[in-house]
Amino acid sequence: MKLSTKSRYALEGMLYIAVYGKDKLLSIKEIAAGTTVSPAYMEQIFFTLKKAGLVSTVRGAKGGFALGCPENEITVGTILRAIDGNLVPVPCAASLSACKSKVRSNCVSRNVWIRISQAISDTADKQTLEMLKNQFIQEGEGAENENIH
Amino acid sequence: MKLSTKSRYALEGMLYIAVYGKDKLLSIKEIAAGTTVSPAYMEQIFFTLKKAGLVSTVRGAKGGFALGCPENEITVGTILRAIDGNLVPVPCAASLSACKSKVRSNCVSRNVWIRISQAISDTADKQTLEMLKNQFIQEGEGAENENIH
């Protein structure tokens, strides 16, 4: 079971904007610096997020990124799906047409994957950026350069 | 989000044994034929399952495989973990030591991954081979060479 780093970075970037980008645009450089991802890579990620409408951009000097929707409407699920396409760990669970199997017992297995997919989606969709932001604030800011868990 | 084919084949193989291997040993050849996976590949997978104690084996001519535990004690989760190591889609969620981040906001993200991992594990551990076998039987056997969903 594996989730791409892109997805992870995307969430971190979005969270960064939610926390620090309330009243100003944030440049890729800032966002990247705040998340220890290389600017070039983060830019690539944000381009995808932009296409999905999850962030809005302003071009040119003093330009930058802001959230594209209210933060209580952006869930972890939408972010992950924007990057990875879907949250389904097994193609055959995504759609009937992806399941070419001629072995009947596979349909039982398929139900297993569907249940798991459902659990993933449910959990991911239940968490909004707003919630995460609040968790972040609540846990106290500062302590930037330490490894806290 | 991606799950390896090995995991999927492992589940299918195990289900096959649960259904058809009640009172006899099944050879890799049979299992592979029943699941449309190449014998060589399936053998590799079952070698791993064997090491994990999920199947028991008899070597030599007339040898073969059987379940290594009662089918109501084998869950989808144990099978997947036996093959893929763990069910955690993000390394940092697996253990504290895997999380090297110095950025505090990552700890909030980390909680997201932990919740998702938990959801996956819960769903996977809730389903036993016995349950799947019953689903298989209940849905009616036969109709082997058709694509049913």
Added chain:
DNA sequence: ACATTACTAATTCGGTAGGAATTATCATCA
């Protein structure tokens, strides 16, 4: 400054191949 494309190095995945160890079975022969 953002937008977009191209490139690449490394890793992982999916799968194959092959040989060694182990056992059942059956033919052979004293």
Added chain:
DNA sequence: TGATGATAATTCCTACCGAATTAGTAATGT
């Protein structure tokens, strides 16, 4: 008959390979 040995069937275990994907950089356009 009963021991013996060949052989066929089967698991065990490692090594390997090609293709795809990933993670990330670079360069270029607007």
